[in-house]
Amino acid sequence: MAIKKTMSIVHITPKQFPITKKEARLYMAFISVAFISLFIGGLMGLLQTLVRSGTITLPWGIDYYQVLTVHGVILALVLTTFFIIGFQFALMGKTVGISMKQRKAAWISFWVMLIGTMMTATMILLGKASVLYTFYAPLQAHPLFYIGLALVIVGSWVAGIVNFRQVYVWKRANPDEKSPLLAFMVTINMIMWIIASLGVAVAVLVQFIPWSLGYAETINVLVSRTLFWYFGHPLVYFWLLPAYMAWYAIIPKIIGGKIFSDSLARLSFILFLFFSIPVGFHHQLTEPGIDPVWKFIQVVLTFMVVIPSLMTAFSLFATFEITGRKKGFGGLFGWFRHLPWKDIRFLAPMLGMLAFIPGGAGGIINASHQMNAVVHNTMWVTGHFHLTVATTVMLTFFGVSYWLIPHLTGRKLTPTMNKLGIIQSIIWIVGMAIMSGSMHIQGLLGGPRRSSYSEYGGTEQAADWLGYQIAQAIGGTILFIGILLMVYIVIKLAFFAPTGKEAFPIAEEEADAKPTPKFMENWKLWIGITVLLILFAYTVPFIDIIQHSPPGSPPFDWPIGNQ
Amino acid sequence: MHLHKYEKIWLIFGIGSLALFLVVLGFGAFWKGTHPQSHGATIDPENIEAHDAFQSENLGLTKVDEDKYIVNIAASAFNYDMGVDEDGNPVKKITIPKGSTVLFQITTKDVVHGFNVSGTNVNMMVEPGYISRMETVMKKPGEYTVVCNEYCGVGHHLMYATVEVTE
Numbered sequence: 040m041a042i043k044k045t046m047s048i049v050h051i052t053p054k055q056f057p058i059t060k061k062e063a064r065l066y067m068a069f070i071s072v073a074f075i076s077l078f079i080g081g082l083m084g085l086l087q088t089l090v091r092s093g094t095i096t097l098p099w100g101i102d103y104y105q106v107l108t109v110h111g112v113i114l115a116l117v118l119t120t121f122f123i124i125g126f127q128f129a130l131m132g133k134t135v136g137i138s139m140k141q142r143k144a145a146w147i148s149f150w151v152m153l154i155g156t157m158m159t160a161t162m163i164l165l166g167k168a169s170v171l172y173t174f175y176a177p178l179q180a181h182p183l184f185y186i187g188l189a190l191v192i193v194g195s196w197v198a199g200i201v202n203f204r205q206v207y208v209w210k211r212a213n214p215d216e217k218s219p220l221l222a223f224m225v226t227i228n229m230i231m232w233i234i235a236s237l238g239v240a241v242a243v244l245v246q247f248i249p250w251s252l253g254y255a256e257t258i259n260v261l262v263s264r265t266l267f268w269y270f271g272h273p274l275v276y277f278w279l280l281p282a283y284m285a286w287y288a289i290i291p292k293i294i295g296g297k298i299f300s301d302s303l304a305r306l307s308f309i310l311f312l313f314f315s316i317p318v319g320f321h322h323q324l325t326e327p328g329i330d331p332v333w334k335f336i337q338v339v340l341t342f343m344v345v346i347p348s349l350m351t352a353f354s355l356f357a358t359f360e361i362t363g364r365k366k367g368f369g370g371l372f373g374w375f376r377h378l379p380w381k382d383i384r385f386l387a388p389m390l391g392m393l394a395f396i397p398g399g400a401g402g403i404i405n406a407s408h409q410m411n412a413v414v415h416n417t418m419w420v421t422g423h424f425h426l427t428v429a430t431t432v433m434l435t436f437f438g439v440s441y442w443l444i445p446h447l448t449g450r451k452l453t454p455t456m457n458k459l460g461i462i463q464s465i466i467w468i469v470g471m472a473i474m475s476g477s478m479h480i481q482g483l484l485g486g487p488r489r490s491s492y493s494e495y496g497g498t499e500q501a502a503d504w505l506g507y508q509i510a511q512a513i514g515g516t517i518l519f520i521g522i523l524l525m526v527y528i529v530i531k532l533a534f535f536a537p538t539g540k541e542a543f544p545i546a547e548e549e550a551d552a553k554p555t556p557k558f559m560e561n562w563k564l565w566i567g568i569t570v571l572l573i574l575f576a577y578t579v580p581f582i583d584i585i586q587h588s589p590p591g592s593p594p595f596d597w598p599i600g601n602q
Numbered sequence: 603m604h605l606h607k608y609e610k611i612w613l614i615f616g617i618g619s620l621a622l623f624l625v626v627l628g629f630g631a632f633w634k635g636t637h638p639q640s641h642g643a644t645i646d647p648e649n650i651e652a653h654d655a656f657q658s659e660n661l662g663l664t665k666v667d668e669d670k671y672i673v674n675i676a677a678s679a680f681n682y683d684m685g686v687d688e689d690g691n692p693v694k695k696i697t698i699p700k701g702s703t704v705l706f707q708i709t710t711k712d713v714v715h716g717f718n719v720s721g722t723n724v725n726m727m728v729e730p731g732y733i734s735r736m737e738t739v740m741k742k743p744g745e746y747t748v749v750c751n752e753y754c755g756v757g758h759h760l761m762y763a764t765v766e767v768t769e
Contacts, residue, residue, distance in 0.1 A: 102756055103759075104753065104755075104756060104758070169756070171753050175713075175714050175752075175753070176714075177712070177713055177714075177730060178713050178714075178753075178754075178755065260714065260729055260730055260731060261729060261731070261732075264729075300604070300606075302603045302604070303603070303605075303609075306603070323727075324638045325638050325639060325725055325726050325727045326640070326727045326729060326732075327639060327640060327641065327642065327643070327726070327727065327728075327729060327732040327733065327734045327735070328640070328642050328644075328729065328731075328732045329640055329642075330640060330642070331631070331637035331638065331640040334637070334638065334640060335627075335628065335631055335632075335637070338627065339624055342620055342623070342624060345616065345617075345620050346613070346616070346617060346620075349612065349613060349616040349617075350609075350613065353608075353609050353612050353613075357606070357608075357609075407627060408627050408630070408631055408637070408638065409627070409630055409631065409636045409637070409638060411638060412638055412723045412724075412725045413723060413725070415718075415725050415727075415751075416716050416718065416725070416727075416751035416752055417718070417725075417751065484720070484721065485718060485720025485721045485722075485747070485749070486720070487716070487718065487720075487749045487750070487751035488751065489751075489752075489753045489758070490749075490751070490753075490758060490759040491758070491759040492759065493759035493760060493762070495747050495749060495762045496694070496747075496762060496764060498745055498747040498764060499745060500720050500721065500745070500746070500747045501747055553603075553604045555603075556603055583642075587642055587644060588644075588731070589644035589645060589646065589647065589730070589731025589732060590646050590647065590648070590731060591731075592647060592713075592730045592731070593648075595679070595712050595713050595755075597755075598679040598680075598712070598713055598754060598755025598756065598757075599755050599756065600755070600756045
């Protein structure tokens with residue numbers, strides 16, 4: 040009994056830090072850019088579906104691919120990165136605190152990222168950078184497009200370094216305690232982000248910028264693509280892990296439960312760090328210049344993320360069931376029926392989680408070595424990431440916004456806003472089911488992604504695709520209504536909702552939870568294993584790519600519409 | 603670290619299925635030879651004619667044997683060059699009898715392109731400096747749309763051809 044008592048003392052609620060007005064302004068700055076991006080990017084998405092369904096043609100000489108570049112860059116890169124960094128700063132500020140110096144450094148990261156975004160956006164709007172967000176060489180954009188992208192990445196590194204400093208300072212003040220779970224998770228995500236974005240930074244700084252400025256005559260196309268995808272896959276986990284943070288450590292509090300297991304949550308994040316990066320070849324499976332054995336090895340490494348994903352699914356549903364049963368909802372599914380479905384802070388992320396079941400299954404198909412040829416670069420892929428990032432991740436971010444924004448602005452999430460949120464989530468799911476569903480089917484029928492309206496010489500296949508493109512326009516229109524509603528809700532919560540105190544929900548462990556092992560915070564070990572896995576997966580094939588390089592490619596800027 | 607009993611069962615079942623799945627993929631790839639196209643054949647993108655297959659008289663459909671064909675294609679923004687017909691017009695459609703074995707060989711003179719015979723497993727990236735190659739048996743008769751499925755510029759959606767498989 041005596042032991043039990045000391046244990047319960049160890050598990051006293053960890054101290055939390057109140058968020059001051061100045062800190063709130065910082066977090067809100069990031070989040071505001073994210074929602075402005077949502078509006079602009081969503082409008083572009085609507086235009087795309089309308090053009091592709093043959094409903095409209097774009098006025099004033101605007102090109103479909105210019106619109107598509109805006110859509111990809113502003114949603115996949117700008118919205119996500121700004122929201123994630125703002126959200127993560129808020130989590131860190133709440134759990135480990137932020138000093139004045141750290142806050143100022145965080146503002147530097149914000150401005151560097153914003154200036155970079157503006158430079159890139161200007162070049163896209165001038166029609167000098169219609170290269171899509173993957174900017175594959177040897178299509179050449181204006182140098183400022185690449186310089187702007189580099190600044191966004193450098194700004195995000197500053198944010199990461201501030202996060203590391205925050206944990207370090209907290210740890211020094213609390214040497215005997217484990218770092219708060221959310222701070223641990225943010226640290227993992229930023230370590231992964233920095234290691235991964237080094238790849239694209241090297242491509243942009245060493246290859247693209249000198250080549251676009253004319254200092255280098257040619258570019259090694261395959262090296263640039265390999266560096267891009269070394270970054271491109273962990274990028275999707277950089278989007279996903281903040282959603283997991285909310286699922287693991289915030290949702291349990293909202294439903295009135297506890298964290299299922301602190302150690303398992305940490306372990307799954309460590310596994311995501313290991314297996315997010317050495318896997319980029321699964322985006323390059325149909326490329327001619329990479330050895331198939333190494334493609335296969337990276338496919339196997341890719342599938343290792345199945346393990347932490349299964350752990351996550353188990354933990355979340357275990358929390359749901361334990362919480363429900365404690366409240367007295369018995370039966371096989373009573374606990375499930377009695378989840379707080381009418382609380383938007385729960386409903387939106389929960390719908391996101393459910394969308395991840397088909398989303399993840401589709402991902403398994405995409406990465407399956409041979410099966411990839413059936414879907415590579417078809418609309419199926421577009422359908423896939425509209426389920427994962429645009430549903431799972433976005434609905435979770437919306438779910439966070441319903442309490443985070445009023446918490447930061449000193450307002451309340453009112454019942455009316457809660458109801459509007461529920462309507463918004465339903466609109467999103469319905470719109471996405473129609474849009475993403477028809478994208479998946481069109482892809483299986485061979486319809487290409489990233490393409491403007493075309494009848495392809497009037498073939499029967501192309502006529503079949505058009506029906507699904509019309510369905511996408513219907514789904515896209517419903518989704519745009521969802522975006523308008525979301526933007527309205529955000530404006531209301533930020534400026535007009537009644538003043539008050541909205542809770543910042545952070546879940547705790549059970550009083551009798553088993554202690555988390557110390558080695559969980561052995562950062563040198565985790566980073567060391569990550570680097571070894573990357574070296575294992577990339578060294579031999581990368582040397583092979585360089586040794587068997589064909590002559591490089593000169594820049595091509597006319598195909599993107601430059602005269 | 604403590605693992606709940608049910609979680610152990612869940613993970614053993616999950617990891618077991620995963621292992622089985624990977625064995626199936628590996629069996630297909632290494633024993634059945636169903637690797638995605640990757641042979642690393644290089645070419646000078648600014649002088650593709652230096653390679654026999656991409657000299658203008660060798661572009662398009664060539665019958666090499668009974669039921670065996672080669673299709674050579676030079677891709678460029680925004681066109682698949684498959685040679686010219688008797689009247690000197692560019693070929694946009696090739697016709698192959700059902701059940702033939704066809705080797706598609708394609709390279710690009712400029713930017714990255716895609717090559718997908720829609721509705722089949724012939725789906726390749728076409729990158730400057732490399733020859734993309736894939737052999738297939740066209741079993742089902744019908745009209746197949748060939749689409750460029752990697753963005754190559756403002757005319758990307760106008761880059762297509764047709765393959766007809768006849769009875």
